Amino acid sequence: MKIAGLLARETLATTLVWLAPPLTAAKASSRDLHLPTRSLTMPSQEISTSLRDIRMSVIDTVAVRETPAEIHVELPADILFDFDKAVIREAAQPALASAAAILRAHTAGSVEIHGHADAKGSDAHNLPLSLKRAEAVRRWLTDREGLRVDHLKTAGFGSRRPAVPNFKPDGSDDPNGRQRNRRVEIIIEK
Template identity: 50%
Template sequence: MRSATLLLALLALPLSAQIGGKTTDLQAFKIIDLEMKVTDLSGNPVSAVAGNVQDLQVKEIGNEVRIELAADVLFDFDKADLLPKAEDTLTKAAAIVKQRAKGTVRVEGHTDAKGGADYNQRLSDRRAASVVNWFRTKGGLSNMTFATKGFGATQPVAPNQKPDGSDDPEGRQKNRRVEIILSTS
């Protein structure tokens, strides 16, 4: 049996770019990430990441925080009903929203490219609505204002196909997600 401890770490990473031989400072970029520490019964560290989908990724750019939730953690394939195992991930996201949000919170659904465009659009809409419903009914965010939007497969973050045209399951997995965008000012 393993015990898991989650540690919320805030990392500030100054970015710079080399343009035309000159180095130019870009906007400061912060990533809030979850570091999973797992030990076995003897207290020895064990990899908690191998083979697992990262459930939550948070990025802060200027006055905006983006929380990306992996759809595979939240939903069964081709479904918009939240899985029981989504509770922990949504609780973490709700805590960040509660602490940091100022104004309307946008919740956006995304799918991979499998299936038709209309179907994926409706699925992404329903998934965004499911997350908002959970926030309002179980996440303690009933007084917040939310706006939902589904994007279907129109905004991929990874290729759905490999360069040779074959299926890219890892890319499709990254594209199936729900993003929560909030203003911090």
């Protein structure tokens, strides 16, 4: 629960910062056009509802498991990256900001960022892709969130460590399982 509260507070703060530049630019433009600024404002209840919706969608996206020794933060690759790419999507920023908040709250131990792939494609393709994705998350956390680079280690495992089976019991392909296996995990030692 402590982590969920931290995620909610950090996400709200991130969302407010994320929304501020466009609103400020819009207000400046309205002054230049001599339009009343109030036409650009939303009722506070609407803003609160929008922020709550954004916050809840981010929290639902980031899976956090805590053990006595570690905290596991799981980020679905489909949220972070486009298909077969290792460039962070703009839409992934709130989820990554939430992960950064957890990292800031637990700075004592080591941190590993693991990239994972599904069973489609070869190891020759999936291993480098999963490593590049882990490195992209590390770069985002250091460049955008100011976390120490020496504190974050990366590894790519391709399809070697699935979270769930890639195939159904009858041997047929399981698209939901494959989707769950495409992920980046951040493992924080306590």
